[in-house]
Amino acid sequence: MIRLVRSAEPPALAVARAKYLPLARAADVDERSKLLTKGYRDAALVALFEMQHNKCCYCEKLEEQAKYRDVEHYRPKSVYWWLTWSWENLLFSCLECNRDGKRDCFPLAVGSTRLVAEDEPPGGEMPLLIDPADVAFDPWNEIVFKPVRQHGLERWLPFGATARGRETIAVCGLDRPRLLDLYRAHVLDVVRPRITPVIEAATREDPRVVTKAWSTARRRLLGAASKFRALSRDAMNQIVGAHLCDRFRLETGPS
Numbered sequence: 086m087i088r089l090v091r092s093a094e095p096p097a098l099a100v101a102r103a104k105y106l107p108l109a110r111a112a113d114v115d116e117r118s119k120l121l122t123k124g125y126r127d128a129a130l131v132a133l134f135e136m137q138h139n140k141c142c143y144c145e146k147l148e149e150q151a152k153y154r155d156v157e158h159y160r161p162k163s164v165y166w167w168l169t170w171s172w173e174n175l176l177f178s179c180l181e182c183n184r185d186g187k188r189d190c191f192p193l194a195v196g197s198t199r200l201v202a203e204d205e206p207p208g209g210e211m212p213l214l215i216d217p218a219d220v221a222f223d224p225w226n227e228i229v230f231k232p233v234r235q236h237g238l239e240r241w242l243p244f245g246a247t248a249r250g251r252e253t254i255a256v257c258g259l260d261r262p263r264l265l266d267l268y269r270a271h272v273l274d275v276v277r278p279r280i281t282p283v284i285e286a287a288t289r290e291d292p293r294v295v296t297k298a299w300s301t302a303r304r305r306l307l308g309a310a311s312k313f314r315a316l317s318r319d320a321m322n323q324i325v326g327a328h329l330c331d332r333f334r335l336e337t338g339p340s
């Protein structure tokens with residue numbers, strides 16, 4: 086998971102909010118649940134897709150086809166109905182992270198006070214689900230990828246470095262088998278071919294080529310639109326190794 090820079094609210098979402106929020110306030114429970122499906126998707130999907138470079142906010146999987154796109158409510162609309170049309174509550178996620186994983190979950194740390202209707206977040210809530218667009222946290226510091234051997238194969242698994250990281254992995258299923266297959270293929274087919282020239286040049290004691298190859302790898306693997314950026318960063322550092330990174334001053338840079 087990587088940090089997202091939230092873009093400006095699309096004007097159509099403000100229009101939808103002005104239309105549907107007053108109706109939701111006045112509706113009974115059954116009527117309100119019908120209203121909570123309206124307006125936000127068409128108004129926000131394209132802007133979210135562009136903001137996130139076509140990638141799921143949680144697992145960073147690229148999603149090109151419209152049928153796989155969900156507008157995700159960070160605070161689930163079934164509980165926080167008044168935030169259904171709030172830009173800061175909307176993200177784009179893949180179907181697996183949203184519908185198979187997170188669904189209506191929104192875990193809070195002990196000591197939190199859950200918001201009540203019409204409260205502005207965060208109030209007394211300390212969410213245990215990472216919001217990748219929250220400027221107060223960097224997801225790169227909360228979930229770390231490490232290689233493990235499983236059935237003779239090298240696999241890259243996400244580990245929570247914080248309670249929020251651990252809970253986010255569990256809630257969104259960021260270690261689900263299908264995703265682990267994609268992580269493995271990404272490291273094998275995309276990261277390693279970019280990193281091998283760095284290691285070969287280091288072995289030849291050729292710092293100029295080391296620096297150039299590392300710079301190319303950073304550009305290709307860690308650009309804003311690159312998929313699985315968080316995995317790429319951790320794999321780059323660990324495949325090259327701490328002592329070569331120190332010796333040739335190789336850094337992956339800020340998130």
Ligand SMILES: [Zn+2]
Binds near residue numbers: 142145181182
């Ligand atoms: Zn996902």
